[in-house]
Amino acid sequence: MTAEDTLVIRSEIRSNGVAVVRINRPEAKNALNTEVRHRLAEIFHALAGDARVRVIVLTGNEKYFVAGADIRELAEAGPTEMHLRHNERLWEAIGRCPKPVIAAVQGYALGGGCELAMHCDLIIASNKARFGQPEVKLGIMPGAGGTQRLVRAVGKFQALRMLMTGCLVNAQEALAMGLVSEMVEDSQTLSRALELAGEMALLPPLALEQIKEVALAGADLPLEAALMLERKAFQLLFDTKDKQEGVAAFFEKRQANYCGE
Numbered sequence: 001m002t003a004e005d006t007l008v009i010r011s012e013i014r015s016n017g018v019a020v021v022r023i024n025r026p027e028a029k030n031a032l033n034t035e036v037r038h039r040l041a042e043i044f045h046a047l048a049g050d051a052r053v054r055v056i057v058l059t060g061n062e063k064y065f066v067a068g069a070d071i072r073e074l075a076e077a078g079p080t081e082m083h084l085r086h087n088e089r090l091w092e093a094i095g096r097c098p099k100p101v102i103a104a105v106q107g108y109a110l111g112g113g114c115e116l117a118m119h120c121d122l123i124i125a126s127n128k129a130r131f132g133q134p135e136v137k138l139g140i141m142p143g144a145g146g147t148q149r150l151v152r153a154v155g156k157f158q159a160l161r162m163l164m165t166g167c168l169v170n171a172q173e174a175l176a177m178g179l180v181s182e183m184v185e186d187s188q189t190l191s192r193a194l195e196l197a198g199e200m201a202l203l204p205p206l207a208l209e210q211i212k213e214v215a216l217a218g219a220d221l222p223l224e225a226a227l228m229l230e231r232k233a234f235q236l237l238f239d240t241k242d243k244q245e246g247v248a249a250f251f252e253k254r255q256a257n258y259c260g261e
């Protein structure tokens, strides 16, 4: 196991190929300030390029996943400064990560925190988790994909209820509307995310990568183009050692051992 600790992010790579990234700013309810955003981007870039890593779990602490952007950093900023921060480049490190990313959400996931969870592929939520896009109550609006990813995730009427009232939804509501993948007992949140990550770490990485890329890119394409994209990716996988291994393991009635090639 290798571990890296900084003041704001803790990350470790476990022997089963699961990396755990933990946001650690308890004094500000894990709010995303410039340092956290930069460190998150650096860590995700590093994990994406690290062959040991198969799956990433992103989490906060027991009470706060992330309480949003750091409001102190928004208070004084003007439009040019906001533009020059180019936060979109930092978010891309997570949204475009080619490996599976699982959010383990306990407590509040608000504003940029809800957007951060929506950058992930699966969301495992504590039954005490609360989600919201309360930016409107500050006189602003979501700026990291909230208006777009939320509509795509839960549909217009639930999304606009959250976006235009700033209300918080509990985990049960979030599950019912399709904002989270699974809801579990609060104390089981991280362990369930790690269990799923461990299972996915045993699956063929190239197939997982292609599934993620095609599912996400295809959602924004016309159906015919998306289906063609799927066919091409499907065909590509027939060239992999892992396809041979998966089929051989099936007939030999054994566990497949995927090498990622």
Ligand code: DAK
Binding pocket: 027, 028, 029, 031, 067, 068, 069, 070, 071, 072, 082, 087, 088, 108, 110, 111, 112, 113, 134, 135, 138, 142, 143, 144
């Ligand atoms: N930022 C900074 N400090 C925060 C904070 C935040 N988001 N949330 C909480 N804190 C601080 C509080 O100021 C307080 O500090 P002290 O007074 O102790 O110094 C401390 O954390 C404890 O807060 P509370 O006393 O309020 O704690 P509670 O447990 O009672 O309530 C809460 C927790 C999370 C429900 C509440 O603190 C809250 O509603 N916080 C604000 C949530 C919020 O409005 N979040 C949305 C922020 S706007 C962008 C992309 C995205 C964004 C911006 C730009 N670009 C691409 C450029 C995103 C914007 C947002 O997320």
